[in-house]
Amino acid sequence: MSDSLWGIDLGGTKIECVVIDPITLEIKERQRIPTMGDLGYDAVLQQIKKIVDQVSVSTGLKPDKIGIGTPGSTNPYTHKLRNCNSVYLNGQTFQKDVQALLGIPVTTSNDANCFAISEYKLGIVHDQYPDAKVVFGVIMGTGVGGGLIVNGEIIEGKNGIGGEWGHNHLDDSGGLCYCGKLGCVEKIIAGPSLESYYEKLSGSPKKLKDIVESYRAKTDEHAHKTMQRLFYNFGRAISCIINVIDPDVIVIGGGVGNIDELYTEGVKAAEQFVFSDYIETAFVKPKHGDSSGVLGAAFL
Ligand SMILES: [Zn+2]
Numbered sequence: 001m002s003d004s005l006w007g008i009d010l011g012g013t014k015i016e017c018v019v020i021d022p023i024t025l026e027i028k029e030r031q032r033i034p035t036m037g038d039l040g041y042d043a044v045l046q047q048i049k050k051i052v053d054q055v056s057v058s059t060g061l062k063p064d065k066i067g068i069g070t071p072g073s074t075n076p077y078t079h080k081l082r083n084c085n086s087v088y089l090n091g092q093t094f095q096k097d098v099q100a101l102l103g104i105p106v107t108t109s110n111d112a113n114c115f116a117i118s119e120y121k122l123g124i125v126h127d128q129y130p131d132a133k134v135v136f137g138v139i140m141g142t143g144v145g146g147g148l149i150v151n152g153e154i155i156e157g158k159n160g161i162g163g164e165w166g167h168n169h170l171d172d173s174g175g176l177c178y179c180g181k182l183g184c185v186e187k188i189i190a191g192p193s194l195e196s197y198y199e200k201l202s203g204s205p206k207k208l209k210d211i212v213e214s215y216r217a218k219t220d221e222h223a224h225k226t227m228q229r230l231f232y233n234f235g236r237a238i239s240c241i242i243n244v245i246d247p248d249v250i251v252i253g254g255g256v257g258n259i260d261e262l263y264t265e266g267v268k269a270a271e272q273f274v275f276s277d278y279i280e281t282a283f284v285k286p287k288h289g290d291s292s293g294v295l296g297a298a299f300l
Pocket residue numbers: 166167177178179180181184186
């Protein structure tokens with residue numbers, strides 16, 4: 001058995017690497033460097049090699065395999081990445097390329113899958129819901145993603161899109177999504193979508209954090225409408241997930257997931273749409289917040 005688990009999170013602006021003790025699950029090392037995405041795909045590959053070399057030097061350890069969380073997902077047939085908001089990654093055989101560069105086995109998965117597995121293995125699910133069999137990890141931030149864990153395994157799915165609820169159709173009023181479809185969940189309930197809805201109503205821009213504050217202060221009818229629309233549509237969107245996979249726990253990360261009222265008003269809205277006379281599903285915040293993805297990558 002290896003004496004360490006290695007995980008990398010490939011973000012839009014930074015690449016993070018962690019080394020975890022496989023027995024104690026203690027984090028032995030954690031480093032980040034810039035992604036350098038503006039210099040193109042090859043530069044990003046070199047940054048990945050650089051951080052692995054750096055961490056090897058500082059820990060005195062060498063990985064015998066490595067897990068990497070990426071945006072988008074890998075097409076299981078062509079092995080090419082797609083659906084990445086960091087567009088230089090789309091069409092690249094990323095897993096193969098990194099594997100060739102590092103000379104060790106590399107496993108990749110979507111960053112929301114890594115988030116879900118991290119909270120399952122090391123986070124809130126492990127701590128508070130150890131008997132949970134079905135866990136849905138949700139990231140609601142600048143986009144909306146999801147990862148599904150069943151009996152401890154990530155469900156990548158036949159088409160490699162398991163858990164991708166952010167691009168279910170929700171409402172045409174959200175407009176055209178970068179994915180080419182109209183009215184995706186993400187275009188209604190992600191942070192930028194909430195901000196642009198608010199701006200359309202009020203005629204002036206406001207950051208999400210300030211919209212939430214105005215909503216709580218009951219001083220801004222547009223903030224009230226924006227938040228009501230979020231809760232209602234979160235309820236509609238998540239009810240489709242509950243009706244199909246009926247998770248024990250839904251862990252919600254990201255900036256929108258941080259809004260407390262989502263766990264009261266949003267859940268109340270979901271209750272209206274779920275095909276059950278009650279909901280026992282636990283809706284919880286993650287233990288590791290934004291740093292969850294890189295920890296999950298180490299378990300791929
Ligand atoms: Zn979409």
